[in-house]
Amino acid sequence: VSVAHVARRVVTCDPALATPGDPLSAIEDGAVVVDGATVSWVGRAVDVPPGVTVVDHGGRTITPGLVDAHTHSCWVGSRHAEYAVRMAGGDYEAIAEAGGGILSTYRAVASSSVEELASALEARLRRMAAMGVTTVEVKSGYGLEQEHEMKQLAAIRAVSGDPSLPRVVATFLALHALPPAAGGDRERYVREVAEERVPEVAERELAEFVDAYVDRQAFQLAEARLVFESARRMGLGVRVHAGQFADIGGAELAAELGASSVDHLENVAAAGIAALAASGAHAVLLPVASFTLAQASPPVRALRDAGVPLVVASDANPGTAPTESLPLALAFAVRSYGLTPQEALLAATRHAAASLRRDFTGVLAAKRAADLVVWDLPHEVAIVQPWGVSRARLVLRDGRAIHGDGPT
Numbered sequence: 567v568s569v570a571h572v573a574r575r576v577v578t579c580d581p582a583l584a585t586p587g588d589p590l591s592a593i594e595d596g597a598v599v600v601d602g603a604t605v606s607w608v609g610r611a612v613d614v615p616p617g618v619t620v621v622d623h624g625g626r627t628i629t630p631g632l633v634d635a636h637t638h639s640c641w642v643g644s645r646h647a648e649y650a651v652r653m654a655g656g657d658y659e660a661i662a663e664a665g666g667g668i669l670s671t672y673r674a675v676a677s678s679s680v681e682e683l684a685s686a687l688e689a690r691l692r693r694m695a696a697m698g699v700t701t702v703e704v705k706s707g708y709g710l711e712q713e714h715e716m717k718q719l720a721a722i723r724a725v726s727g728d729p730s731l732p733r734v735v736a737t738f739l740a741l742h743a744l745p746p747a748a749g750g751d752r753e754r755y756v757r758e759v760a761e762e763r764v765p766e767v768a769e770r771e772l773a774e775f776v777d778a779y780v781d782r783q784a785f786q787l788a789e790a791r792l793v794f795e796s797a798r799r800m801g802l803g804v805r806v807h808a809g810q811f812a813d814i815g816g817a818e819l820a821a822e823l824g825a826s827s828v829d830h831l832e833n834v835a836a837a838g839i840a841a842l843a844a845s846g847a848h849a850v851l852l853p854v855a856s857f858t859l860a861q862a863s864p865p866v867r868a869l870r871d872a873g874v875p876l877v878v879a880s881d882a883n884p885g886t887a888p889t890e891s892l893p894l895a896l897a898f899a900v901r902s903y904g905l906t907p908q909e910a911l912l913a914a915t916r917h918a919a920a921s922l923r924r925d926f927t928g929v930l931a932a933k934r935a936a937d938l939v940v941w942d943l944p945h946e947v948a949i950v951q952p953w954g955v956s957r958a959r960l961v962l963r964d965g966r967a968i969h970g971d972g973p974t
């Protein structure tokens with residue numbers, strides 16, 4: 567059965583229809599016809615083809631389903647004690663050195679089962695769906711040791727087949743922190759990750775991307791290079807945490823290795839920006855993290871002027887981005903980073919989908935996935951305003967309602 571979803575504004579994000587004045591290609595009094603799992607037609611409500619059931623959403627706004635391209639949402643435990651310390655002036659890098667931070671979540675993950683991890687992730691994905699999110703990238707990286715990393719990836723896989731949740735894209739965060747069991751032997755640990763773990767993840771098809779945390783007190787360029795070269799040999803994509811605290815050349819490395827995305831970039835110099843622009847990599851901005859850490863913004867204007875496609879993601883994690891809300895990240899991207907609301911929405915739809923190699927979503931157009939949100943809002947610009955609440959009334963993934971009630 568074909569259903570036409572009609573609304574005051576239908577925001578397609580279709581580049582074929584974009585104009586300088588309307589980068590989001592919105593249609594006033596528009597309609598999206600959903601046929602099973604796919605969009606079959608988009609246009610003006612008055613032109614809806616005959617024989618289609620019309621559902622009129624009135625003065626509301628329809629957009630593509632949101633795509634959260636950077637999350638660490640497969641975790642358990644709580645970091646509330648450390649958060650309180652940090653808010654009282656404690657330093658994140660010092661807390662990490664004292665065994666807090668990533669290592670604290672590592673201990674919780676290490677003592678959990680696949681089922682416990684999967685159940686925490688599933689609950690989080692449901693809450694994300696309620697905020698308009700239809701695709702979520704989920705990283706491992708809290709297991710640190712082989713056994714626990716594989717357990718985390720197994721938990722991510724366990725929820726991936728559930729069509730009532732947002733679509734999941736798995737990333738193996740291969741280098742996040744040195745596990746205590748490594749005994750400080752970085753070289754051996756990195757070699758094991760590159761030579762054994764990455765091939766195993768690829769062979770078992772547990773992830774599509776490999777990620778590494780490249781920073782002055784994290785992993786260094788040569789270490790990340792070993793792991794990423796292994797990823798490329800195995801046919802996996804590359805995503806990089808780079809420049810969160812210092813620019814040590816992560817953007818240049820990512821560009822050289824053909825990374826799909828370079829994430830954070832609070833600190834990146836002109837050379838790194840030029841390399842990114844030439845490579846076509848997406849810049850994934852994480853404004854909740856820099857807000858939490860009271861950091862300066864990334865050089866957004868320079869990235870924009872260089873033509874680097876911008877993505878905004880939640881970074882959902884228990885330490886530096888204590889949120890599951892992509893709309894909140896969009897609000898911060900506008901308030902703190904100076905993105906326009908239109909840029910922010912594109913950064914969480916078409917650009918985010920492209921950075922995950924999911925071009926079939928993030929755009930409302932014929933033959934794309936029927937991933938859409940009916941917002942209880944009069945205009946797409948309003949999506950970045952009601953902070954901290956969900957205004958998603960109906961969320962479809964592959965034509966099926968994953969939040970709210972609607973014809974499917």
Ligand SMILES: [Zn+2]
Pocket residue numbers: 636638807881
């Ligand atoms: Zn991250």
